[in-house]
Structures are given as C-alpha cells and as structure tokens.
Amino acid sequence: MTEVDAPCRAALAAAGPFEALGRDGRAGLLEALAAALEEQRRPIVAVADRETALGTTRLDGELTRTTYQLRLFAEVLRDGGYLEAAIDHAGDTPMGPRPDLRRMLVPLGPVAVFGASNFPLAFSVPGGDTASALAAGCPVVIKAHGSHPSTSQLCFDVLAGAADRFGAPAGTLGIVHGLQAGIDLVAHPAIRAVGFTGSTAGARALLDVIGRRPDPIPFFGELSSLNPVVVTPAAADARAAEIGAGLAASFTLGAGQFCTKPGLAFVPAGPSGDALVAAASQTVAATPVAVMLNDGIAAAYEKSTSVPRGTALLRTTSATDLPPSAFEECFGPVATIARYRDETELFAALAALPSSLTATIHRGPGETELPAELTRRLLPHAGRILYDGFPTGVAVSWAQHHGGPWPATNSQHTSVGATAIRRFLRPITWQNAPADLLPAELRDGYDHIPRRIDGTLVLSPPLTTSPMGSAH
Amino acid sequence: MTEVDAPCRAALAAAGPFEALGRDGRAGLLEALAAALEEQRRPIVAVADRETALGTTRLDGELTRTTYQLRLFAEVLRDGGYLEAAIDHAGDTPMGPRPDLRRMLVPLGPVAVFGASNFPLAFSVPGGDTASALAAGCPVVIKAHGSHPSTSQLCFDVLAGAADRFGAPAGTLGIVHGLQAGIDLVAHPAIRAVGFTGSTAGARALLDVIGRRPDPIPFFGELSSLNPVVVTPAAADARAAEIGAGLAASFTLGAGQFCTKPGLAFVPAGPSGDALVAAASQTVAATPVAVMLNDGIAAAYEKSTSVPRGTALLRTTSATDLPPSAFEECFGPVATIARYRDETELFAALAALPSSLTATIHRGPGETELPAELTRRLLPHAGRILYDGFPTGVAVSWAQHHGGPWPATNSQHTSVGATAIRRFLRPITWQNAPADLLPAELRDGYDHIPRRIDGTLVLSPPLTTSPMGSAH
Numbered sequence: 001m002t003e004v005d006a007p008c009r010a011a012l013a014a015a016g017p018f019e020a021l022g023r024d025g026r027a028g029l030l031e032a033l034a035a036a037l038e039e040q041r042r043p044i045v046a047v048a049d050r051e052t053a054l055g056t057t058r059l060d061g062e063l064t065r066t067t068y069q070l071r072l073f074a075e076v077l078r079d080g081g082y083l084e085a086a087i088d089h090a091g092d093t094p095m096g097p098r099p100d101l102r103r104m105l106v107p108l109g110p111v112a113v114f115g116a117s118n119f120p121l122a123f124s125v126p127g128g129d130t131a132s133a134l135a136a137g138c139p140v141v142i143k144a145h146g147s148h149p150s151t152s153q154l155c156f157d158v159l160a161g162a163a164d165r166f167g168a169p170a171g172t173l174g175i176v177h178g179l180q181a182g183i184d185l186v187a188h189p190a191i192r193a194v195g196f197t198g199s200t201a202g203a204r205a206l207l208d209v210i211g212r213r214p215d216p217i218p219f220f221g222e223l224s225s226l227n228p229v230v231v232t233p234a235a236a237d238a239r240a241a242e243i244g245a246g247l248a249a250s251f252t253l254g255a256g257q258f259c260t261k262p263g264l265a266f267v268p269a270g271p272s273g274d275a276l277v278a279a280a281s282q283t284v285a286a287t288p289v290a291v292m293l294n295d296g297i298a299a300a301y302e303k304s305t306s307v308p309r310g311t312a313l314l315r316t317t318s319a320t321d322l323p324p325s326a327f328e329e330c331f332g333p334v335a336t337i338a339r340y341r342d343e344t345e346l347f348a349a350l351a352a353l354p355s356s357l358t359a360t361i362h363r364g365p366g367e368t369e370l371p372a373e374l375t376r377r378l379l380p381h382a383g384r385i386l387y388d389g390f391p392t393g394v395a396v397s398w399a400q401h402h403g404g405p406w407p408a409t410n411s412q413h414t415s416v417g418a419t420a421i422r423r424f425l426r427p428i429t430w431q432n433a434p435a436d437l438l439p440a441e442l443r444d445g446y447d448h449i450p451r452r453i454d455g456t457l458v459l460s461p462p463l464t465t466s467p468m469g470s471a472h
Numbered sequence: 473m474t475e476v477d478a479p480c481r482a483a484l485a486a487a488g489p490f491e492a493l494g495r496d497g498r499a500g501l502l503e504a505l506a507a508a509l510e511e512q513r514r515p516i517v518a519v520a521d522r523e524t525a526l527g528t529t530r531l532d533g534e535l536t537r538t539t540y541q542l543r544l545f546a547e548v549l550r551d552g553g554y555l556e557a558a559i560d561h562a563g564d565t566p567m568g569p570r571p572d573l574r575r576m577l578v579p580l581g582p583v584a585v586f587g588a589s590n591f592p593l594a595f596s597v598p599g600g601d602t603a604s605a606l607a608a609g610c611p612v613v614i615k616a617h618g619s620h621p622s623t624s625q626l627c628f629d630v631l632a633g634a635a636d637r638f639g640a641p642a643g644t645l646g647i648v649h650g651l652q653a654g655i656d657l658v659a660h661p662a663i664r665a666v667g668f669t670g671s672t673a674g675a676r677a678l679l680d681v682i683g684r685r686p687d688p689i690p691f692f693g694e695l696s697s698l699n700p701v702v703v704t705p706a707a708a709d710a711r712a713a714e715i716g717a718g719l720a721a722s723f724t725l726g727a728g729q730f731c732t733k734p735g736l737a738f739v740p741a742g743p744s745g746d747a748l749v750a751a752a753s754q755t756v757a758a759t760p761v762a763v764m765l766n767d768g769i770a771a772a773y774e775k776s777t778s779v780p781r782g783t784a785l786l787r788t789t790s791a792t793d794l795p796p797s798a799f800e801e802c803f804g805p806v807a808t809i810a811r812y813r814d815e816t817e818l819f820a821a822l823a824a825l826p827s828s829l830t831a832t833i834h835r836g837p838g839e840t841e842l843p844a845e846l847t848r849r850l851l852p853h854a855g856r857i858l859y860d861g862f863p864t865g866v867a868v869s870w871a872q873h874h875g876g877p878w879p880a881t882n883s884q885h886t887s888v889g890a891t892a893i894r895r896f897l898r899p900i901t902w903q904n905a906p907a908d909l910l911p912a913e914l915r916d917g918y919d920h921i922p923r924r925i926d927g928t929l930v931l932s933p934p935l936t937t938s939p940m941g942s943a944h
C-alpha cells in the first residue's frame with residue numbers, strides 16, 4: 001500500500017490548487033503537455049517500438065493522436081459549454097417562491113487511470129483518460145500497463161516534468177506499477193473515480209474492490225466488443241471485392257488488437273457473398289504474421305484459434321449455426337463470416353448478439369428499406385453505428401462516442417472525444433450564494449461561456465453573436 | 473418472477489413504439505399525465521392521507537410539485553438541449569481524414585423505479601424518477617413502496633389510464649408490489665437502469681443483485697445524508713433567534729423525514745450561540761408529536777433517540793466530542809447542535825463529516841472571509857451549498873442539483889430538476905449515415921434545437937436569434 005499511498009495523498013493535496021488553476025490555466029497545461037510529448041517524440045516512439053513491436057508508423061500516429069487530443073481538451077475548456085452552467089434567478093413558481101439556484105459541474109477529485117495494453121500512447125499514460133481527467137480538473141494517478149512499463153515511465157517523466165515547469169501543483173500526476181498496486185489504487189480513499197480500458201474479468205474484479213469500499217466510487221470501464229458488420233445482399237452485389245478486402249484489412253489491422261475490431265460479419269449466401277468471402281480470404285492470406293502485444297495475449301490467441309500466434313484467420317460459418325465462440329471477443333487477427341440465406345435468418349442471429357461499441361451496415365447504392373430495419377435492430381446494442389465503412393479508427397472529435405451497453409462498457413459516457421470529460425465531473429448547485437462566493441462562471445455579469453439562464457440557453461458573448469448564433 | 477416478468481416484457485415491447493412518439497409526443501403525454509393527476513387530486517390526496525397521515529396541506533403541495541415536474545419535463549423535451557446533439561462534418565484533421573460523425577442521446581430502455589416512503593406523490597409512482605424516465609423515452613416499471621400501496625396503485629391507475637387514452641403503447645407503465653418483486657425487477661433482463669430513493673443498506677443489496685447480472689446496469693441511488701449546517705460567530709451575533717427557530721422548524725418539518733433534513737449544526741460557543749440554542753429548544757418544545765411514516769421508521773427512531781416515536785428532540789454536544797451517532801443520518805425529528813470554540817475545532821469536525829446532499833452556511837451581514845473558507849471545505853462533500861437558509865425544500869428547476877458523493881448518492885447525476893433526465897439516456901454516434909437513416913434532430917436542415925456543429929454551439933432557430941442570443 002505504501003507505494004500507492006504516496007502518489008494518492010499527493011494527488012489529494014494537489015486537487016484544490018489544481019482546480020484553482022482554472023479553465024484557462026488547465027488549457028495551457030494541456031498544451032504544454034502536448035508540446036513536451038512532441039519534443040520527445042523520437043525517444044518515446046523508439047522505446048514504445050522496442051517494447052511493443054507495433055512499428056514506428058503506427059506509434060507515430062498514436063502520439064499524434066494523443067497530442068491532438070490534449071489540444072482538443074484545451075479547446076473544450078476554453079469553450080466552457082462542458083460546465084453545463086445554469087442560473088435560475090429567484091422567483092415565484094406554482095410550487096411557491098424559488099430561491100436563486102446556480103449549477104455547474106466541478107471536478108470529482110483524484111482519478112485512477114489504468115493503461116491499456118493495445119494503445120501504449122493513446123490509452124495509457126498520456127491517453128484519453130488522462131487528458132480528459134486533467135481537463136476536468138482532476139489529478140491523475142496512473143496504473144502503468146505491464147506490457148510497456150518503460151514507455152509508461154518515460155511518458156510519465158515527460159508529462160510530469162512539463163507539468164512541473166508549467167507550475168502545476170506537485171502530485172497532479174502520479175504513477176504506480178504492478179497488479180497489486182492497481183488493486184490498492186482503486187481501494188485508496190483519496191481516489192474518487194476510475195478510468196479503465198481492459199477485460200471484462202478485470203473490470204469485474206475492480207468493481208468488487210469498489211463494492212467493498214466504505215464509499216463506492218464511479219468506475220468507467222471500456223471492456224469487450226464484438227463489433228458486428230452486416231452486408232446487405234445489394235451491397236454484396238455492388239461491392240463484393242471491396243467490402244471483402246476492407247473487412248479483412250480492418251480485422252487484421254494492428255494484429256486485430258483494437259477494441260473496435262469487427263469480429264463477426266454477416267454476409268449473404270450466394271455468388272456475391274461467395275465473391276466477398278473470396279476477396280477477404282485473399283487479403284487474409286496475404287497478411288504477414290504479426291507480433292502480438294504480449295505473451296499472454298498471444299497464448300490466448302493460439303489456444304482460442306489453434307493457429308500460430310499472430311497468424312490471421314478467417315472463419316466462415318452459417319448464421320443459423322453460430323458457435324458460442326463467435327459471440328465472444330477474441331483479441332487477435334481473427335473474424336467470423338456468418339452466411340445468411342434470408343432476413344429471417346439474419347434477424348434471428350442479430351437478436352442473439354451481445355452489445356458492442358460499434359455496429360456496421362454495408363448497403364447497396366441508394367438502398368434504404370433493409371438498412372433502416374437493420375439500424376432499428378442494431379441501435380439498442382451499439383454505441384456507434386457506421387455505414388459503408390469499417391469500425392477500426394476512432395476519430396477524436398466533439399461528436400464521437402466510444403461506449404455502449406455492457407459488455408462494451410459499464411457506463412453511459414464515452415472514453416473518446418470531447419464529452420469524455422463528463423466522466424470526471426459532478427454537478428454542484430449554489431443556493432442564494434453571495435456573488436463573491438460563486439465561481440466566476442456563475443456570476444451575473446460573466447459572458448464567456450454558454451449558460452442556461454432561467455431556462456433559456458444563452459451563447460457567449462451575447463452582444464457579438466453572429467447571424468448563425470455561433471459562439472465564435 | 474412471473475408477477476414481475478409480465479410488466480417487464482411489456483415494457484420492453486413498448487420501448488421502441490414509445491421512443492417513436494418523439495419529443496413532442498412525449499411532451500404531450502407528460503402534460504396529459506399531469507392533467508389526469510390534477511383531475512383526480514381529491515381522491516389521491518384522500519387515500520394518501522389515510523395511508524401516510526401526512527396531512528392534506530402537505531399532500532396537496534406534493535401533488536402540485538409532481539404535476540409541475542411533469543410539465544417542466546415537457547418543456548425540457550421541447551427545448552431539446554438535453555439531447556446534446558453534435559455534428560462533425562467530414563474533413564481533414566492532423567490525425568488524417570475524419571468521417572461524418574453525428575451524436576445525440578437516446579433512451580436506455582425500460583427503467584425500474586423504486587418508490588420512496590417519505591414522498592408518496594413526489595418520489596414514488598408519479599414522482600421525479602418516473603417523470604424523467606418517461607421524458608427520456610424509457611418505459612417505467614415501478615416498485616410500489618410498502619408504506620403506501622393503495623396510494624401507489626391509485627396513482628398508477630390514473631397514470632396508466634391517461635397514458636392509454638393518450639395513445640401511449642401498452643406497457644409504457646407497469647407496477648409491482650413487495651420486497652421480492654423489487655429484487656426480481658432489478659434482476660430482470662429487460663430492465664436497463666434503476667432509479668432508487670432509500671437506505672444505503674437497501675442500495676447495497678440491490679447493487680449486489682446488479683453485480684450478479686450477466687449485464688450489470690446503471691443504478692441511480694439517492695441514499696443517506698446528514699446535511700450539515702454551520703453558523704458563523706458573526707451570523708449568531710446577528711440573528712441568533714431567527715436561525716435557531718429556523719433550524720428547529722427545518723429539522724422537524726415532515727417529522728424530520730426529508731432526505732435534506734439538517735441533522736447536525738455547528739454553532740459557536742458563547743452567549744450568541746446560547747441564544748440560538750435556546751430559540752431552537754423553544755421551537756422544538758412547541759412542536760407537536762408527529763405521526764411517522766411507518767412502524768419500522770418509528771421503531772428505529774425510538775431505539776436511536778430513546779424518546780417516544782414522533783417526538784422532536786434537539787441534542788447538544790461539543791464539536792470536539794461528537795459521538796459516532798452524530799455523523800449518521802437518523803430519520804425523524806432529531807438534530808444535533810455541536811458547539812465550537814474556534815475555527816480549529818470547527819474545521820477539525822467538518823473534516824470528519826461524511827458527504828451529504830447539502831451543506832449550509834449562515835454568515836454575518838457582509839461577512840466573506842470565513843464563509844469563503846467554509847465553502848472551500850464543504851464543497852467537496854456536498855451537492856448543493858446554501859447560504860442563510862435551510863436545506864429542506866428542493867425546488868424543481870433547471871439549475872437544481874439533488875445529489876452528492878457517497879453516501880448521499882452513488883451517482884454523478886441529480887434526481888431532481890431538468891438534468892435528472894440524463895440518468896436514463898446514453899449517447900449514440902452515427903458515422904457516415906445517409907440522411908434518411910438519421911434521427912430528424914441530426915439532419916443538416918433541422919434547426920429546432922441547440923446543436924454543436926463542427927465544435928461550435930448553435931442555437932435554434934438561427935435566423936431569429938434575439939440580441940441576447942436566446943433560443944426563444
């Protein structure tokens with residue numbers, strides 16, 4: 001516990017001063033962190049490549065994603081809409097007189113972030129959870145992933161050094177290593193929330209630790225996802241070769257170790273579907289054997305697929321005869337194509353699917369009826385629905401959502417995109433507060449952020465609102 | 473399980489058609505439900521008074537609150553800001569080309585609502601959880617509270633009849649009775665979230681049931697709250713009698729059975745504090761013995777306080793000598809006044825407090841330094857902070873927050889006010905969707921709701937935005 005106790009206590013001590021940096025201060029810090037990572041790009045990518053063998057192209061891309069993400073959260077902070085600021089002035093209501101009420105979101109306090117095996121730079125020490133928690137105003141204690149400890153420590157040193165030079169309070173960032181440290185971290189009284197990317201079993205174990213706390217805390221887990229793909233007969237008729245090759249490229253990308261890997265695709269029976277499968281098989285056959293992220297993942301892949309580690313595999317079966325394994329996420333370059341003869345077979349199979357982060361529909365040119373029906377059936381079980389594309393590649397943006405019902409996540413929030421910040425915030429309402437005790441954002445004169453005033457959303461700054469009503 | 477299975481299956485079958493009513497349709501339904509309750513006001517209040525002995529004045533007020541709340545959620549629906557709609561058009565980014573992404577919130581599916589003992593009309597069958605879940609587009613299955621089964625059934629019949637006449641799908645509302653039914657409800661596969669107002673022990677038991685589900689679901693519990701009050705020396709000097717009488721009126725209101733009852737007040741040592749205590753004692757002595765909500769609550773009150781059930785009790789002690797019982801919520805007309813000699817004693821006692829729904833500060837005229845320090849110390853442990861007032865009475869409005877860190881709730885969301893709807897929603901992102909498969913709110917031409925377009929918040933309708941940037 002001692003190893004974990006020191007960074008947690010430091011994070012708790014940092015929480016007040018860190019929040020007091022304010023939105024502009026924290027935006028500046030995020031940009032300083034991005035700049036520091038950019039400066040150390042070469043050594044970071046080199047260490048990460050040595051540890052993960054993911055290749056410098058992929059790792060360079062990941063670092064770019066991470067610095068972009070830090071800068072996006074700086075933009076989120078300056079915009080201020082994420083505060084959900086609302087002011088109800090005192091007045092009469094049918095329920096009687098109402099006091100002056102002013103609400104906005106505030107940081108939760110120190111957050112524990114669990115690094116992921118499959119994104120050493122984008123979902124680990126400097127990734128989306130860290131960026132969104134810091135943006136929210138929460139100090140972060142990171143549990144480094146055992147697959148890339150040196151990368152984790154180097155990234156941490158770069159971030160912590162930059163935070164220190166920027167003037168962030170000591171304890172704003174902390175790091176711990178090892179399985180027991182992760183458990184101790186989630187149990188530590190200073191920790192107010194957990195961001196986790198990993199297995200369902202790992203999440204269940206940590207949820208048990210949280211359930212034994214005297215004060216259970218929020219846990220945001222991104223867990224397991226099958227990511228079904230449905231190809232309509234019209235789509236197969238129109239683009240069999242393209243869809244087949246694209247599907248294979250997507251499920252073998254990064255050795256199939258993405259949470260959005262398409263693990264199960266429904267393809268019509270018949271010649272167009274046959275052509276699609278042939279194209280996919282060709283791409284799979286041409287895919288080089290990949291180095292997987294670690295021995296545990298590689299061994300699990302061998303055991304589950306009976307092919308050598310890192311070897312791409314396309315399984316085919318009938319939609320009426322799906323084995324239970326086809327419904328479970330398998331980490332690695334494997335996918336199942338299930339052939340369906342008609343909509344009855346297809347819909348019956350879809351009804352049995354677990355929920356996923358994504359669901360994909362390939363439709364024929366101008367086709368609407370079947371895609372609409374598929375949308376209706378897939379939406380209750382997915383967080384993102386895509387058309388005529390593949391689910392790997394999760395853009396960082398305002399409108400992104402990376403989440404979904406269990407087992408995709410245990411959360412109603414996203415771990416990618418601007419709204420990921422909501423996970424680490426909670427509302428507070430000030431009632432009849434004197435103006436000088438209110439946060440600046442809730443005072444009457446303040447006009448730098450969008451606010452809901454007496455029920456009406458008001459943009460900022462009100463006097464220079466453009467004809468489009470835009471805030472800038 | 474059979475008793476529970478039928479309404480849950482019906483709720484699941486209703487989910488799609490109910491969502492398809494759309495925001496305007498659901499707003500109309502909420503208004504029809506409010507009108508139906510209003511029409512049956514006399515019989516509802518009469519039955520509730522027979523079952524709870526809360527008195528017709530209080531119960532009339534509760535019904536008014538409930539109908540007001542239903543109409544507020546109709547307004548929330550028509551405003552549409554709660555959808556958090558965002559559109560990122562396709563374009564280039566430093567991370568490469570980005571697809572077209574469009575995000576908004578959608579209903580979770582059937583919600584289980586647990587009625588509360590202490591608000592038969594405002595947190596039970598027709599209360600805040602039901603109103604916000606229906607507004608979100610979720611069918612509701614209610615677990616009636618055993619303290620007022622006839623009131624629950626009558627309210628349910630009124631609501632279900634009105635929903636039926638309005639044309640809501642069968643299964644939009646369901647009801648079950650009994651402890652085992654509550655457990656079966658939380659375990660039922662059709663249920664997608666739980667709204668609960670009750671004890672910490674009850675919440676822990678239901679969280680265990682959820683943990684054993686193959687798919688754990690969100691649980692929103694409003695649990696236990698001490699609601700500390702701090703009176704500064706300057707406030708006691710200025711308004712001893714007023715604050716003392718107000719405190720006593722607040723903790724004895726409704727027989728002290730409100731979740732916002734002030735259970736512990738810090739009052740300075742010395743003559744002004746003595747006068748405050750004397751005024752509070754006088755009010756307590758003049759408070760009639762109250763009928764409590766049920767035998768269990770009354771027996772627990774007797775056991776905990778050693779005074780007869782329903783008898784108001786003011787305990788006094790020193791801030792340096794608080795017994796463990798002073799830190800626990802006790803349901804009933806009892807509060808503790810803890811006297812402090814200086815800020816050191818006060819701050820030490822505050823540091824030991826559990827989190828609460830509310831924290832209250834009484835300050836002297838124009839006093840700012842100590843109130844600011846108290847605000848800083850109390851905010852991390854409260855969801856609403858009030859000045860120069862008392863926490864009972866929770867206005868239903870846009871800026872209200874009724875929540876707080878454990879044990880106040882287990883949630884980062886509110887159970888009162890417009891934003892309570894967020895509990896029963898989840899985001900979905902549509903990627904490269906053809907326009908005719910998008911919800912109307914995410915199509916390019918739509919301008920009836922506020923949306924974030926390419927990172928910029930845009931009000932509706934853009935061409936008639938007033939100089940204040942208001943949406944109306």
